[in-house]
Amino acid sequence: MSMGHGRPGARGVASRDSDAQRAANAEAPKIEHLLRRIARLFAPHRWILTLTIALVLIDAGLTVLPPLLTRQAFDRGLFPRGGPDLPVLTEIVVLMVLVWVLSAGLGIWQTYLTSTVGNKVMGAMRVDLFRHLQSMELGFFTRTKTGIIQSRLANDVGGVAGVLSNTVSSVIGNVVTVLAAFTAMLLLSWQLTVIAVILLPALAFAQRRVGRLRARIATKTQESLSEMTAITQETLSVSGVLLAKSFGQAEAENARYAAENQNQIRLQVRQSMSGQGFFAFVQIFLSVVPALVYLLSAFLIQGGADITPGTIVAFTTVQARLMWPLLGLMRVALDLQTSGALFARIFEYFDLVPAIKDKPNAATLSPDDPLxxxxxxxxxxxxxxxxxxxxxxxxxxxxxxxxxxxxxxxxxxxxxxxxxxxxxxxxxxxxxxxxxxxxxxxxxxxxxxxxxQIGIVSQETYLFHATIRENLRYARPDATDEEIAHAAELANIAETIESFPDGYDTVVGERGYRLSGGEKQRVAIARVILKNPAVLVLDEATSALDSVSERAVQAALDTASRGRTTIAIAHRLSTxxxxxxxxxxxxxxxxxxxxxxxxxxxxxxxxxxxxxxxxx
Missing domain, CATH: 3.40.50.300 (P-loop containing nucleotide triphosphate hydrolases)
Incomplete structure (x- = not known):
């Protein structure tokens, strides 16, 4: 049967090549107000986020105390005039240990909260996307590969999990730590602070350029993953494997998957290496700055500045507290730019508008209507x-x-x-x-x-990889075992089902491949009988069957159509x-x-x- 202009043509080499070319040239879709929409995902969890932010603020504030206590340990405990002061040093050390223990405890609690919120947001996004795709019209699915849809749900949503779980706490914690550390550095020595932050604007500029590159690579990587998922879905299904074997195309399919896999490897390597030069420069900068601080301190001391050994040790410690959060912020910024491409692909599907939807005042049919x-x-x-x-x-x-x-x-x-x-x-x-x-x-x-009110029995019967009972109950989840058995009896399939060792608990396999064509059709008819619609649509329901199976199925159809409007699409006029x-x-x-x-x-x-x- 033809679906007219809407039916996709046969898969060809040219079509596959064009799919691969589109993946290679992929750019992230442009989504307006993307950050605002991402932020709205967290709205249902605002109270947990508020608690998380409070913990982050406390933890970030605590991490600045140890360097300041280090200064006191050096200047008042280890090297005061007159020699070490053990009671004072002991108090400072105990206070430092308490700060770190408290900070570690807050960190564990914060990680639990952020992980919980992130995974709940990701789970809700996945369910909402699935629900939205279910609302799309049939035409959307006839022009979109199933594997690509699956990839959006699995790979794209899964790809943003880390950002959803860690971004809020990382950004807030690092920002607070940077501000606190910068303040502490100024209090210790404004001259040393200048040398520590002089190259930060250049680092920020380089980070933006690296982020754009990583976003483009991330988009191409996800498109390649989508294509691999589509190939897997097409060729490793029962129908796909049967087709490849019957036409001797198994090696061709292997080669197609291997080629896309090679493309995926290349993209993954590019994604891993992109920005490595930038981060290497940052690492060098972080390593060099303490040495420059020591050198500058010597010049300042020679010039008469009041800089003690404790000040130098505390400053380099605080400087590390500044630089590592800054590096963390840069990594988060890169992750956000990379994940922004994935979010854009996800929201692109959310923004699809179903071509067929209910009017605001749509009516509901009642039993009194001429159904x-x-x-x-x-x-x-x-x-x-x-x-x-x-x-x-x-x-x-x-x-x-x-x-x-x-x-x-x-x-x-x-x-x-x-x-x-x-x-x-x-x-x-x-x-x-x-x-x-x-x-x-x-x-x-x-x-x-x-x-x-409409039941459909088509030529291509679809059964789930589940038991016969579960496939029948799909029509009416509340149906009793007696009602299921009665529907099977009317569909002329009860005796066959009962002859199986597991009876109604027999697993039919993917798309019902463990059943014959006639058996699948009669199970489908039993499913429609269980639904009990007012209208029965039979779309070439017996055209693919042998004469014996056709007679059995036709008898079941005669029973199913009794007492209801029946529309038959037929090629064999005798039926x-x-x-x-x-x-x-x-x-x-x-x-x-x-x-x-x-x-x-x-x-x-x-x-x-x-x-x-x-x-x-």
Missing amino acids: GAIEFRSVEFRYPGAPETSRPTLDDVSFRIEPGQFVAFVGPSGAGKTTISYLIPRLYDVTGGSVLFAGRDVRDLRQESLLE VAEADVIHVVEHGRIAESGTAAELFQQGGLYARLAAQQSAA
């Missing part, structure tokens, strides 16, 4: 992205289905039959005309309310010969309508299709 009544009024439809000049997939389609009717749509492949079935549950919105359900435009109904009305679709239009006998007598397209199938 099986469906009407198409002059419907026109083009798949998203189709050129305006191209022929529409559906053009001026009109028909009416009464409650309880069995209506079939037949016609050549690509005529638009499946598209009609997509518009009823509003998987896509019409581009012209209107679709009515129970007498109301589907765009005026709540999507959840509409979908509750819909008993339909109340058959609509023949050709080139997106209803070419003929009537019963099988009436259409055969007309000698039109239906009669020609019937003759072709009889001859085959």
Whole structure:
């Protein structure tokens, strides 16, 4: 069955190369007010953050005390006039130990709080993104690789975990420490302070340039990870492995993955090495400054300045307290610039607006509504992205289905039959005309309310890698075991299930590959029966089955359709010969309508299709 202009073409080498090229040239999307939006993520945890900030402020203040106590230890305890003063030195040492013990305890508490908040924010972001993606229309998923979506949820959100956990405490703690250390340095010696901070503006400028480079590399790295995830999802699924083996393409897939893996290695190395020269310069600067302080101190002492050995030791200690937090701030700034690219990719998905969403005053269907009544009024439809000049997939389609009717749509492949079935549950919105359900435009109904009344059995049955019981209960989580067994009985699959060693607890495997095609279809039918919808849509439900399985499935479908409106999309005309009305679709239009006998007598397209199938 064709999905018209919206169906993606076969994967080709050119398409894969273009994906890789896009990844190589990737730039982070531009998101307005990015920092403000990141800050809003922490709003639900403001009280924990307030406590964390208080702990950080106390801890940062405490870290400045030991250097000042060191000065006192040298000048009053070790080298006072008259020799060492052990009682004074003992008091100072005990005070220094208490400060460090208190600081360590506060650090542990602070780490717990920041880790808790960071992981809660990351978890909430992941769940919110998953929920938002669930709200996107079907068209989004037909044009986006599943692996790329998975990568946004796993790699991108996981990539910002460290920033979410550590940024707030690191920034606040380092800023307070820098300010306190700078103040202490000025109190000790303003002359020595000048030499200690003279190159800081140059370091800040270099840091900005390195940050931009790392952000670009981070974006390319995540795009490469997305491509690797997509390759894994495509080729290591049951269907992908079967396809690769049957066409002898396993080595080609290995080579494709290896090529992208090599690209990932190159990007990871670039990301690790970017900024190493900058940090090496910073390390040299931090190592050289104490030596320069000693040299400058000698000149100042010769000039008559009042600088004691304790002042020099305390100053170099405080200077380290200044430089390491400054280095920490620079690293955080680089991490923020790098993670900003990841946040931008995450918010890019958050900013996607579903093409199909409920109106503010959308109505809810009730049991008193004529739930099986469906009407198409002059419907026109083009798949998203189709050129305006191209022929529409559906053009001026009109028909009416009464409650309880069995209506079939037949016609050549690509005529638009499946598209009609997509518009009823509003998987896509019409581009012209209107679709009515129970007498109301589907765009005026709540999507959840509409979908509750429609059950779909398609040719490509999807079963989860779970037990048969869990797959059936997906339709109704509150269904009892008796109701599940009754639905299986009606779907003509109960006896087969009970013959399995684990019965309803049999795990069906990925996409149900441990079951035959007919068994999968009948499980899917049992699932729909359990849902008990007012309308049943059968989209080529038996076309891929052998004749024995087809008869079993057809019998189950006859049971499932009893007492409800049934819409069958069919290629084999024999499966819909008993339909109340058959609509023949050709080139997106209803070419003929009537019963099988009436259409055969007309000698039109239906009669020609019937003759072709009889001859085959």
